[in-house]
Amino acid sequence: MDKWLLFYFRKFQEHKLDEKKALYRALMAECKGSVCPTLRNTLPFGVAYHHSGLMVGERRLLEEAFVSGTICCICCTSTLAAGVNLPAKRVILRSPYVGREFVTMSRYKQMVGRAGRAGMGSSLGESILVCKSTDIDKVRELVHSSMDQCVSSLVHRDASGMRSLLLSAIGQGVATSLAELHQLVKRTLLSVQATRLGVDIKALVDSTLLGLFREGALRVRNQQADVSVCLSGDVSQTNKKLRLHRDTPLSVSRLGRAAIKGINLREQVLSPRLSTSVSTLTQYERDLCVPGCMDLKKARLLYEDLLQAQASLVLLTCLHLLYLVTPYELVDQIRPSPSVYFNSYNELGVQDQQCARVLGITEVCMVRIVKGHTHRGVPERVIKRFYLTLMLSELWQQESVWKVSVKYHVTRGFVQNLMSSSAAFAACVMRFCEELEEFWAFKDLLVNFSQRLSHCCTQELLPLMELPAVKRGRAQQLYNAGFKTLKDIANTDVNTLVSCVDHISRKVAGQIIAAARIFWDIQISWFIGFFIFPYARRGQAGSGHARPCWVYTTVTDPAPRSPRNYKSLLLLEKVESLREEAQEVLEGISVIPE
Structure with missing residues (x-):
């Protein structure tokens, strides 16, 4: 028996050995030289795990490896089965419970629907549900029950x-x-x-x-x-x-307008990320996808924090601004480690400690935290939020997600969630300040925070990370391979890209090249509209003179009177059509109704 097991173990290890090595190198690049010990031990056998504790880039690589057959077995939570289009030959549910709740019919069908997907290469699939003898009657009732009804969420x-x-x-x-x-x-x-x-x-x-x-x-x-x-x-x-x-x-009121405007971020923040599955978005970002307004309680907190910062803003470093864009939603999800908090506070420079003192977090406060005493004069939400800000500050300084997660005893998925949620909230704060005149200075200070926080990478990688299926590790690989701009990627072919980047399928390579060509065409069209035809002459009423007019400000001009102006308008219309075609060209885009 042992000999047969050893024989099959060797067979598993030899299956697609080169692809497994490429996957391992890609994971190393994504995590800046670190790979989870569990994945390091299971990948040679074609087994991996998938849950929210992983970074989006890691999840993307594992999903691609499963589709290509490099990984033959993937252990996951219900989130993968509910939101990612991964066809499988067999789906095994180890329990009919999701948390403490018995699974519903809609969720059950959604999970077992991964097996035998039509048109995905597996015409026949199997689903297995493991349950206790005490749950057999419930499972029998579940299988014969009807689908869940849609209920209004307004209440x-x-x-x-x-x-x-x-x-x-x-x-x-x-x-x-x-x-x-x-x-x-x-x-x-x-x-x-x-x-x-x-x-x-x-x-x-x-x-x-x-x-x-x-x-x-x-x-x-x-x-x-x-x-x-x-x-x-x-x-x-x-x-x-x-x-x-x-x-x-x-x-x-002014507060209400600021709350409404602060949440209108779909196009500004989430457009680059809507090319991924909805399941990869954070809960805060899912809320942004739904038209609505900022929670007024959080709007009050934000207003009070901005008032305090207005009187004593510390601009010696970015720490105070990072505190202002740390989302309130994550405060209840973190439980600071006293020893880690104390050590991180002592590692702060003199300028950063000045910011902490403005918030009320002093050496005395840190000693009380370490001893487990109650905090006097400092709200608990401020202490927890500043703890998140310390994590965010290290990411801002180009520290890897892996090292931050290990240092603060949280999962990598939580760290990346903090990073992306802070990027969305930074744009939210900026829009909030646009509506309230007294906070005009913060609007100018937070202009570039959203894009920088969304990736926390060097400036030269930002354009590449706007492409689908490209996170920090893959962007670094593209940059090191000589693809430093969107033009470089748009001018290459699938074979070249596959040969230069580790663990990338031809399908994903084609998506990246198609997206780069679309983005490059848009940039070229805007360049022509702005600089090649900057003026259009049109006669003034009642005079024989002509006056200059910026052509890109009249996209809906009813009667263009110049061939140049008409040509520019056609170019701008092409830009709009290219944006619509982007949704159809790239596969795997999840459409979120507005």
């Missing part, structure tokens, strides 16, 4: 969806009175399911509007005293009493 999470809907509707002028808001909500899925869910639509809308007034997001239009701008107080606690009639015109 979930303390009706945050309803708050977002009402605030956005008022801000965009869709519904600006109590009667119009009631009519709007009657046209939602929640109205159809109100009886079954036991929801009083009218009471929900009224209570949500009251909460928006109390939080300072709404005001009565043309009201002389805007009580909602007073962020530190509560409207209900003031001497003013607001009585709303059905036709009372409502408008959004």
